[in-house]
Amino acid sequence: MLTFAYAPEDAKLGDRLKTDLQQKGFESSxxxxxxxxxxxxxxxxxxxxxxxxxxxxxxxxxxxxLHIIPVIGENAALPKYIDHLKGLDxxxxxxxxTLVKQIETLTSANAGLPMKVLTPAARQKNRGIxxxxxxxxxxxxxxxxxxxxxxxxxxxxxxxxxxxxEVAATIAVIVDKNLPRSTEEAANFPATVQAxxxxxxxxxxxxxxxxxxxx
Numbered sequence: 001m002l003t004f005a006y007a008p009e010d011a012k013l014g015d016r017l018k019t020d021l022q023q024k025g026f027e028s029s030x031x032x033x034x035x036x037x038x039x040x041x042x043x044x045x046x047x048x049x050x051x052x053x054x055x056x057x058x059x060x061x062x063x064x065x066l067h068i069i070p071v072i073g074e075n076a077a078l079p080k081y082i083d084h085l086k087g088l089d090x091x092x093x094x095x096x097x098t099l100v101k102q103i104e105t106l107t108s109a110n111a112g113l114p115m116k117v118l119t120p121a122a123r124q125k126n127r128g129i130x131x132x133x134x135x136x137x138x139x140x141x142x143x144x145x146x147x148x149x150x151x152x153x154x155x156x157x158x159x160x161x162x163x164x165x166e167v168a169a170t171i172a173v174i175v176d177k178n179l180p181r182s183t184e185e186a187a188n189f190p191a192t193v194q195a196x197x198x199x200x201x202x203x204x205x206x207x208x209x210x211x212x213x214x215x
Contacts, residue, residue, distance in 0.1 A: 001027050001028070001029050001033040001037065001038045002018075002021060002026050002027065002028045002029070002038075002039060002040075002041055002103070003028065003029050003030075003031070003032045003033060003038070003039070003040050003041070003057070003061075004017070004018055004028060004040075004041050004043070005040060005041070005042045005043065005048070005053075005054045005057040005058065005061075006042070006043035006045075006048055006054060006073075007043070007045065007047035007048040007050075007051040007054055008047075009045065009047035009048075010043045010045050010047060010048060010073050013043060013071075013073045013090060014043050017041065017043075017071065017096075017099075020096055021096075021099075021100070021103070024100055026103065032057060032060055032061060032064065032066075034064045034066065036109075036111075037107050038066055038107075039061075039066055039067040039068065039069060039103065039106055039107060040057065040058070040061040040066055040067075040068045040069070041068075041069050041071055041099075041103075042054070042057075042058055042061075042068055042069070042070050042071065042079075042082070043071050043073045044070050044071065044072045044073060044074075044076055044077075044078055044079070044087055045072075045073045045074045045076050046074065046076045048073075048076075049076055049077070049079060055079065058079060058081060058082065059081070059119050059120070059121065062081055062082075062114075062117045062119050063119055063121050063122065065113070065114060066114065067106040067107075067111065067114050068082055068085065068114070069085075069088065069099065069102055069103065069106070070082055070085055070086075070087035070088070071087065071088050071090050071099070072087040072088065072089050072090060072091060073090055073091065074091055075091060081117050081119060082117070084115060088102070176207075179207060180192070
């Protein structure tokens, strides 16, 4: 379904396009239709750029995730929200077939999603989400402070100590296995240090040095 948006000053071109596209088999509506297979044809001109109704239709189409085809009826800049799109130039020619092909592409099942644009409505929605998340973070922070300060809720210390003890014991076994116990092993100790994982080397060297010093 096609929806046209143009200023009264552009009615001659807009009405002609609407009639010609209907003859090509495309349905049109006076109100914006949402969902896949629908798109907005926006006639770009100085008049439409200053027309609130046209610009509101553009923003509604963007917020609805619709594809938009800008048709340039006179030399005028694209609205800032769609200046990433390439308009079809109807200022000196009437490339109807090019427009038809683009409509067929954007209304097909294989059409990709349009680029997201930060419209005023999207900004307001994002601001609302940000405020909600901020309030949630503050709530849980206060709840955590109250839980620790008033009720003494803390991490399970016994479980933590048990895990730390197991980790330390595991490390001690690995280090002890690689410590030199003979003159030959002491001579080969530098090679042993290079063979163990990097994270174990400082502890292995420190332990071997301490034992060699009688500590």
